[in-house]
Amino acid sequence: MKKLSFFINALFNGDxxxxxxxxxxxxxxxxxxxxxxxxxxxxFLMNYGSGYEEVKNxxxxxxxxxxTILFFILIFLHLKQGLEVVIEDYIxxxxxxxxxxxxxxxxxxxxxxLGVLALLSIYFIS
Amino acid sequence: MNKQEADTRxxxxxxxxxxxxxxxxxxxxxxxxxxxxMVPSMAMVAWxxxxxxxxxxxxxxxxxxxTNFGKFxxxxxxxxxxxxxxxxxxxxxxxxxxGIDLKWVNLSSWFIIIVxxxxxxxxxxxxxxx
Numbered sequence: 001m002k003k004l005s006f007f008i009n010a011l012f013n014g015d016x017x018x019x020x021x022x023x024x025x026x027x028x029x030x031x032x033x034x035x036x037x038x039x040x041x042x043x044f045l046m047n048y049g050s051g052y053e054e055v056k057n058x059x060x061x062x063x064x065x066x067x068t069i070l071f072f073i074l075i076f077l078h079l080k081q082g083l084e085v086v087i088e089d090y091i092x093x094x095x096x097x098x099x100x101x102x103x104x105x106x107x108x109x110x111x112x113x114l115g116v117l118a119l120l121s122i123y124f125i126s
Numbered sequence: 127m128n129k130q131e132a133d134t135r136x137x138x139x140x141x142x143x144x145x146x147x148x149x150x151x152x153x154x155x156x157x158x159x160x161x162x163x164m165v166p167s168m169a170m171v172a173w174x175x176x177x178x179x180x181x182x183x184x185x186x187x188x189x190x191x192x193t194n195f196g197k198f199x200x201x202x203x204x205x206x207x208x209x210x211x212x213x214x215x216x217x218x219x220x221x222x223x224x225g226i227d228l229k230w231v232n233l234s235s236w237f238i239i240i241v242x243x244x245x246x247x248x249x250x251x252x253x254x255x256x
Contacts, residue, residue: 027218027221030217030218034211037211045249045252045253048256052177052181052184052185055177055184059174072170072171075167075170079167082160082161083161083164086157086160086161111167111168111171112171114175115170115171115174115175118171118174118175118177118178121178122178125178126177126178
């Protein structure tokens with residue numbers, strides 16, 4: 001249990017001062033994303049050029065819908081973690097750095113949330 | 127610190143005259159593709175968003191990706207995803223403490239360069255033939 005909370009902490013902890021946690025969080029999202037990337041390529045190649053109805057029906061499948069939601073969450077978590085490291089490396093001025101880090105968190109969370117909401121609304125509303 | 131002391135301190139490599147090595151180039155490209163993949167991730171969200179918005183917006187998105195610029199972006203993104211994934215796997219192998227010797231690093235560098243270009247061109251060729 002303690003181990004589990006340690007891993008969860010590493011994933012969602014926004015505290016970039018804790019280097020090890022951040023490093024571990026990024027490894028977790030990258031390993032978790034590997035099968036999704038492979039699946040993404042298969043489905044992308046299978047469905048390239050599909051029309052509106054086809055694509056919509058596709059996302060009405062609960063398994064594909066939920067897998068895509070998971071993929072979106074992983075993508076934007078990983079993007080946030082990666083950009084955090086880049087920002088910390090290149091912006092040395094403290095205030096500017098903090099602003100960029102906060103903006104990065106907000107932007108990535110919003111994009112991820114938007115993607116998840118879109119997928120949920122396809123499934124539950126239309 | 128006096129002036130003489132400052133003069134004798136080691137300098138970091140001057141990037142403009144530094145001989146590029148495949149290790150450094152691949153490392154920089156890993157970071158650049160990572161930042162660049164921000165664009166296709168956002169495009170993916172935008173694309174998914176058009177589905178609940180209706181067929182009109184969806185067709186607009188499809189149209190954008192059928193233009194030359196859209197196709198170019200798509201091709202670049204495909205290469206970026208493959209490249210970033212391959213170098214990412216290599217980073218994970220390094221994190222396990224394996225493959226740190228120069229021979230393996232050089233070999234895997236060339237493997238990644240060739241495979242990422244080959245695989246992405248193959249996919250682009252396949253998509254174009256549809």
